[in-house]
Amino acid sequence: MKLNIAVLAGDGIGPEVIDQALKVTKAVCERFGHELNYEHGITGACAIDEVGDPYPEATHELCMQSDAVLYGAIGDPKYDNNPKATVRPEQGLLGMRKKLGLYANLRPVVSFPSLIHKSPLRTDLVDGADFMCIRELTGGIYFGDRGRKNDGNTAFDTCIYTREEVERIITLGYEYAMKRNKKLTIVDKANVLESSRLWREIGQEIAPQYPEVETEFMLVDNAAMRIIQWPKSFDVMVTENMFGDILTDEASVITGSMGMLPSASIGVHTSVFEPIHGSYPQAAGKDIANPLATVLSAAMMFEYAFDLMEEGKLIREAVDASLVAEFCTEDIAEGEAKKT
Amino acid sequence: MKLNIAVLAGDGIGPEVIDQALKVTKAVCERFGHELNYEHGITGACAIDEVGDPYPEATHELCMQSDAVLYGAIGDPKYDNNPKATVRPEQGLLGMRKKLGLYANLRPVVSFPSLIHKSPLRTDLVDGADFMCIRELTGGIYFGDRGRKNDGNTAFDTCIYTREEVERIITLGYEYAMKRNKKLTIVDKANVLESSRLWREIGQEIAPQYPEVETEFMLVDNAAMRIIQWPKSFDVMVTENMFGDILTDEASVITGSMGMLPSASIGVHTSVFEPIHGSYPQAAGKDIANPLATVLSAAMMFEYAFDLMEEGKLIREAVDASLVAEFCTEDIAEGEAKKT
Ligand SMILES: CC(C)[C@H](C(=O)O)[C@@H](O)C(=O)O
Numbered sequence: 001m002k003l004n005i006a007v008l009a010g011d012g013i014g015p016e017v018i019d020q021a022l023k024v025t026k027a028v029c030e031r032f033g034h035e036l037n038y039e040h041g042i043t044g045a046c047a048i049d050e051v052g053d054p055y056p057e058a059t060h061e062l063c064m065q066s067d068a069v070l071y072g073a074i075g076d077p078k079y080d081n082n083p084k085a086t087v088r089p090e091q092g093l094l095g096m097r098k099k100l101g102l103y104a105n106l107r108p109v110v111s112f113p114s115l116i117h118k119s120p121l122r123t124d125l126v127d128g129a130d131f132m133c134i135r136e137l138t139g140g141i142y143f144g145d146r147g148r149k150n151d152g153n154t155a156f157d158t159c160i161y162t163r164e165e166v167e168r169i170i171t172l173g174y175e176y177a178m179k180r181n182k183k184l185t186i187v188d189k190a191n192v193l194e195s196s197r198l199w200r201e202i203g204q205e206i207a208p209q210y211p212e213v214e215t216e217f218m219l220v221d222n223a224a225m226r227i228i229q230w231p232k233s234f235d236v237m238v239t240e241n242m243f244g245d246i247l248t249d250e251a252s253v254i255t256g257s258m259g260m261l262p263s264a265s266i267g268v269h270t271s272v273f274e275p276i277h278g279s280y281p282q283a284a285g286k287d288i289a290n291p292l293a294t295v296l297s298a299a300m301m302f303e304y305a306f307d308l309m310e311e312g313k314l315i316r317e318a319v320d321a322s323l324v325a326e327f328c329t330e331d332i333a334e335g336e337a338k339k340t
Numbered sequence: 341m342k343l344n345i346a347v348l349a350g351d352g353i354g355p356e357v358i359d360q361a362l363k364v365t366k367a368v369c370e371r372f373g374h375e376l377n378y379e380h381g382i383t384g385a386c387a388i389d390e391v392g393d394p395y396p397e398a399t400h401e402l403c404m405q406s407d408a409v410l411y412g413a414i415g416d417p418k419y420d421n422n423p424k425a426t427v428r429p430e431q432g433l434l435g436m437r438k439k440l441g442l443y444a445n446l447r448p449v450v451s452f453p454s455l456i457h458k459s460p461l462r463t464d465l466v467d468g469a470d471f472m473c474i475r476e477l478t479g480g481i482y483f484g485d486r487g488r489k490n491d492g493n494t495a496f497d498t499c500i501y502t503r504e505e506v507e508r509i510i511t512l513g514y515e516y517a518m519k520r521n522k523k524l525t526i527v528d529k530a531n532v533l534e535s536s537r538l539w540r541e542i543g544q545e546i547a548p549q550y551p552e553v554e555t556e557f558m559l560v561d562n563a564a565m566r567i568i569q570w571p572k573s574f575d576v577m578v579t580e581n582m583f584g585d586i587l588t589d590e591a592s593v594i595t596g597s598m599g600m601l602p603s604a605s606i607g608v609h610t611s612v613f614e615p616i617h618g619s620y621p622q623a624a625g626k627d628i629a630n631p632l633a634t635v636l637s638a639a640m641m642f643e644y645a646f647d648l649m650e651e652g653k654l655i656r657e658a659v660d661a662s663l664v665a666e667f668c669t670e671d672i673a674e675g676e677a678k679k680t
């Protein structure tokens with residue numbers, strides 16, 4: 001098979017972790033006789049520095065022509081405390097999501113037995129946790145109208161969802177639930193928000209089409225508690241963009257292996273595979289960044305973008321083996337102080 | 341002193357827990373020679389059933405004339421999965437918040453040594469945790485414009501904040517930080533939301549007025565992780581309404597004593613004191629509901645509404661003593677299976 005991949009390394013530790021994931025990708029392609037074509041594109045703070053745009057048109061073209069995008073991380077602290085900056089690295093990420101139509105962000109939350117002692121939760125609560133968070137990624141308050149009024153003294157953002165957007169993502173949730181343990185938790189704030197009431201209505205409409213799936217509607221505040229109290233009660237969770245941002249990050253730390261978690265963003269034009277951790281600029285260049293989340297993102301890429309399940313499995317096994325052999329970075333090494 | 345109190349018991353276990361808190365309040369008033377005047381008002385699902393309004397005008401009048409409101413809990417499952425219901429118990433709560441100008445919801449998160457084994461977190465992470473969450477309660481997406489377009493197929497909600505609203509709550513955050521350990525964490529999503537950028541700007545403007553306080557700006561997704569990974573890093577946290585809803589509920593479970601946590605909502609016209617747990621209808625009438633969160637809310641009432649610190653302290657000591665004596669409900673009893 002011929003794999004055309006765009007590689008966007010980004011900022012901070014992005015380039016380092018991408019390097020390792022690329023090595024793995026090349027090795028797997030060699031082993032299975034696939035032809036790998038890849039090209040690098042710039043994005044994030046480094047792209048602002050270079051061309052004044054965090055997601056330049058050339059990078060977008062590259063992504064559009066590729067079957068999958070392997071993505072590092074973006075962000076630089078110099079933009080963090082400057083609310084008035086007009087160009088920010090995050091705009092590049094959001095622009096990419098919108099332009100590539102990356103409507104579904106998938107984040108498997110899985111506890112690694114060898115890392116369970118790193119979890120902030122009691123072992124019995126989290127051992128065996130295995131669920132999939134699906135976050136809507138191109139709608140909601142991230143992309144609605146926003147602005148200032150009243151001489152800049154009033155600020156607003158709009159959370160907006162259309163029926164098509166909600167149907168698409170909830171249906172995807174049911175499809176994944178069918179492939180897994182047949183339970184779908186639809187998270188909203190239907191007791192307050194009109195957009196959430198639309199989500200709940202549509203959930204109730206679609207549910208009967210999947211009679212084998214147990215549907216659970218849950219308020220976002222309740223979900224935030226449940227992720228800590230009873231993570232094993234989840235199978236597939238689906239929610240809107242902003243709630244998903246918060247809940248998926250919350251969920252990502254319960255296993256104690258944040259540096260291990262990959263994600264896939266399924267799109268209309270192509271799909272993007274990236275670690276869920278950030279650009280971690282303090283660690284850049286120190287050769288301490290854990291590349292396994294990016295390596296596992298490459299595994300998801302083989303599986304989700306190319307339907308090459310054997311290849312994905314081989315990568316996962318290699319990761320497991322290196323954990324067992326304790327061939328790993330200090331953030332997950334036995335006996336190390338917990339990183340926060 | 342003369343204490344004029346409105347008592348809104350609400351739904352589910354509300355009346356039961358309020359009964360106990362009232363007993364304590366009466367006992368304390370007797371002991372200290374205060375004159376207690378209290379009157380009951382209806383609110384929530386039971387008020388819808390009785391008069392078709394979850395926060396009737398008569399109840400509002402009662403609250404306006406009182407120095408403090410002791411509040412139980414509201415909500416009934418019969419409204420949960422009916423997104424098209426036009427009158428919902430929650431509207432009563434939101435109406436009350438708006439009409440009484442309850443702009444600041446204060447939630448102390450404190451771990452009880454005798455209950456630490458109930459925490460879903462590892463003991464070392466949570467033992468000694470002690471922070472105050474301040475949630476803005478009358479602005480943001482809870483009270484902005486919302487509606488449907490396009491034949492009901494598009495739904496929107498608006499998150500809107502004015503400079504005055506943000507200044508008021510951030511200043512309150514600094515005032516509490518000054519009284520505590522002089523650290524304030526301002527939580528927003530300034531890398532995406534315009535309203536958050538207004539929060540961050542105003543935070544940066546006010547910070548220099550409190551040079552003794554260490555100010556930390558934190559993105560909401562990061563805060564959701566930090567609450568689990570390092571709760572002891574917080575002293576005072578302040579955030580907008582929706583983020584506060586999610587984060588305060590998340591924070592409330594880390595100590596394992598959800599049934600123990602009180603809250604105060606500081607208002608322009610009066611203040612409301614209530615347990616943070618819900619109406620828990622499954623438990624109503626079974627005499628198993630833990631009243632201690634409501635009892636501790638009464639303690640906060642003495643302290644915050646009447647500046648009667650001794651009285652508040654006495655209640656806290658009584659609660660601690662009853663925990664040590666294991667005179668408590670089954671949700672916090674030693675050796676019981678964890679409630680979820
Ligand atoms: C960087 C930021 C805009 C982004 C988001 O909020 O979506 C990030 O937090 C994420 O979750 O991918």
Ligand SMILES: CC(C)[C@H](C(=O)O)[C@@H](O)C(=O)O
Nearest residue numbers: 191192221415430433434585
């Ligand atoms: C019942 C609901 C409207 C309310 C809220 O979201 O504010 C509740 O969750 C709370 O936190 O007091």
